[in-house]
Amino acid sequence: MTAQAKAVAPDAVPGNIVLHVADVFKNFGGLKALSDIDLQVEEGTTHAIIGPNGAGKSTLLNVIIGRLPPTSGAVVFDGNVLTGMAPHEINQLGISRVFQTPEIFADLSVLNNVMAPAFARRDGAFRVNMFRAVMDEAEIRAEAEGLLREFGLYARREDHAGALSRGDKRRLELAMCLIQRPRLLLLDEPTAGMSRHDTNTTIELLKSIKSRGMTIVIIEHDMHVVFSLADRISVLAQGRLIASGPPQQVKDDPRVKEAYLGVPAE
Amino acid sequence: MFSLSRKDFTLLAVFSVIVMTMPIWLQPLGAAYPGLMQKFVIYAIFAIGFNILFGLTGYLSFGHAAFLGVGSYTAVWSFKLLSMDMIPALFFAVVFAGIFALFIGFFSLRRSGIYFSILTLAFAQMSYSLAYSVLTPITNGETGLLIARDDPRAIDTMLGVGQSASGMPMPSLIGIELGGYGGFYICALVLIACFFLSQKIFASPFGMALRGIKSNPTRMIYTGFNTKPYMLTAFVISGMFAGLAGGLLAVTDPIAGAERMQWTESGNLVLMTILGGVGTLLGPVIGAWVIKYCENIFSAINTQMLNGFFEFLPDGVQSVAVTVMSKFVGEGWHLTLGLVFVLIVVFLPGGLVEGAEKLRHRFRRRSDTYDLAADAQEKRT
Incomplete structure (x- = not known):
């Protein structure tokens, strides 16, 4: 899949x-x-x-x-x-939130912007995870790349998020929220x-x-x-x-x- | 756990070669003596640790010299009470500096920005004053903490490690005394390990979280990260690096003085990191080397040497040149450092590493144009 x-929210009733x-x-x-x-x-x-x-x-x-x-x-x-x-x-x-003015990580790459929230979802609010590289987290990476494709941002995954247009920033922020699979x-x-x-x-x-x-x-x-x-x-x-x-x-x-x-x- | 990306691995390999061959390439620069090379390597460790806090999270601490000092005092006490071996000395130096950093970080991190910087500065100056006054029984005040022949050294005594008949005992590693080049190579190995660790942190989700805090703390908390413990961990890690550096200073020269904790030392550390390139892997190391080189080599140049250097000029011009230049060397080396620092911050805010990147891009672009031209030529023929 x-x-x-x-x-999709896992157990929507x-x-x-x-x-x-x-x-x-x-x-x-x-x-x-x-x-x-x-x-x-x-x-x-x-x-x-x-x-x-x-x-x-x-x-x-x-x-x-x-x-x-x-x-x-x-x-x-x-x-x-x-x-x-x-x-x-x-x-x-x-609960994930999209802001009126997009709150993104301007200094990080577009891909990392989407991956970071996935770590918060998987590892919780605080975990010192020092010995595995971000790029080796294949599962989260694939999920982030899939979302970026869907949102039309895949071609720009290596760029700094701060360089995106306003519309792209908004879509990026939405992707950042969605990767958390919020309820x-x-x-x-x-x-x-x-x-x-x-x-x-x-x-x-x-x-x-x-x-x-x-x-x-x-x-x-x-x-x-x-x-x-x-x-x-x-x-x-x-x-x-x-x-x-x-x-x-x-x-x-x-x-x-x-x-x-x-x-x-x- | 020990894996690195290919790019990082290449960097680590090149870095290791550069560090281990220091005695060779520093020869023509006139800096290839062990005492100075040990300083190069130890201050690089100090700067790498500082960069984990300042480079990744953007929190500017002005009090890291305190952790260096704590590391030195702890190591010397370990030499006095336990053993002349460097392993317990470094272990306790790192642990005590870490505990100290946990305490200072806990309070300082309640504020951010300039208030955080001022708090760290205040704590460090407090430690410095304490080391000179109230804590004299521990720090031996102005004289500095020294080892003595009749120190207890419980572990050494227990193991029956004898002392040489005369002179002071030397720090050692499993029985091997660490003087001169031996000390340098040990420190170099520790530096390479520290560089590796910083590479791991930079590439890890933990490092990414720290960068996220620097980039947008609001987004971090609404993304579900609890930023406080992340900051505190980064602060403690960088304090432990500083403690390690302080411990190594004591290993290469078993004396600890309070002047190591003074704010100018913290300021130097900030200069090193910014000069080399904040938030880059190599930047702080390069910055530390440049500043330590200037401090030791530039400051040693005197009028006589300048006279020799400008001998080719006519007499009148020579004396003018010497008079002008003498303001920038010897005692005045800080003037040179200040000028270089201003130039770098204004024209290369990313430090020397950014300068190197720019040069590389320029060359690459030029070679690209050559390639295009060659292609066009080929098509025409």
Whole structure:
């Protein structure tokens, strides 16, 4: 089997709630960034979080991955309470994240960028592995090369990742997350600043990832992207969850129209 | 476990030959005497270890001389209390320097960037002051720690190893005394082993993780790496290399003084690594050799030698040339070093190794053009 088939979440059970954001509040001083957020993500689905600027989308994502502690409430992933955990511990549980501005290892080769996360998956958060060369790790190397082929980056595997174009960097970051075979993939505006063409390529790529049964939470501005991918959509406005449900239902929700267009529902 | 990639193996082989033939190729450079060659080799070990921390993780320590000092003191105490054999001396030097590094690293690594550097500097200066004052019973203060004929040397006594009738006992390896060239070759072998170890670390997943921390610590933690223990391990390993170097200094000359722990020594180490090429395998070694060479050879040049050198010039010009040049040699060799350092950092930020790479590329490109020209010629005929 190719690396493509391997990257599927190993034991996806549809209907199982994998991520539960339970009654989360987050205040920055007097500012209520998030109020009473309750969100459930089903295994194997793609859940989009949308909302106007400043609605608290990024704050919510940062609360989930442990970058920001919630003021109250908890985030539960697969039976583990994430609140208070260090970011690397959260990743070790099976959550990988793509950032809004790609976070890659600019000084390492493209191939090493993809191999490094695989070591974190195989060896855990810390292991002094000094006597085996990276390039002798044939299994991980083959898997990384397979992913790079799939992502159209194989020809550039020896180049420094810092030399890639912005679009390539984003795809590289996605490959770095996928090689970890995460149980939950978090995407923070994966097409921000991309051309229409690149956006469409990314949508196709994400569709193929989704079709392997990966659970995805995506934050996105671009409605084209959201409606191409999402199984469920949650709408945030001014730190509150105003609607949640299947795409069509959310689309027709008067409160959503109000939040986006500023027109009161009649 | 001992395998290397073909490229690394070639490099190791070439490196070993270069190190072992030092007495030959240093002859025309006027530096082929054992005392100096031992220094070349020992400071190369010191720099290789430092490069594992600074080169891979980017954390700049200004306190590595402290570990060198701890290594020296430990080795001399081992000579005094246990045996004149170098094996226990080096073993304890590495272990104690490692423990010391674990302690200093644990606190210093709570900060990064300039604060980390300042913390290491503070710890090292503290150790230096302690060695001069409170710890005099252990370090023998200003005089330096010396071995004496009537030291206990428990293991030697137990094994019935006798002392020579007169003079001080010499450090030895399984009964063979290590003076002059013997000492050099032993140190050279240790250097080759250290170089091999650094090659292994550079190529390993551990080394890749350290590079990842340098490149993007945020990505590292969100990728599931716990960066703190990685940093601490790198810090301790480089401290152990420094302890080994300090131990070897004591093996070649069984005396340990606090001046080895002074911050200027740490500064020299940073210079060596940057001059040669941070993060490269060979760079720190070359940097160490260049600086130690300048320190010992340049500083020995005096006005008389300069007069001889510029004899071919007319009288007036000769005296001007000698006066100008004399500022840069002898006592003023630091001036030369400073100038060279500035030039390298400005024009070759990757150090001498980068300079060599650039030259190699230029030659290759030129030969490529020749090949093209030859091809074109062939096609035409």
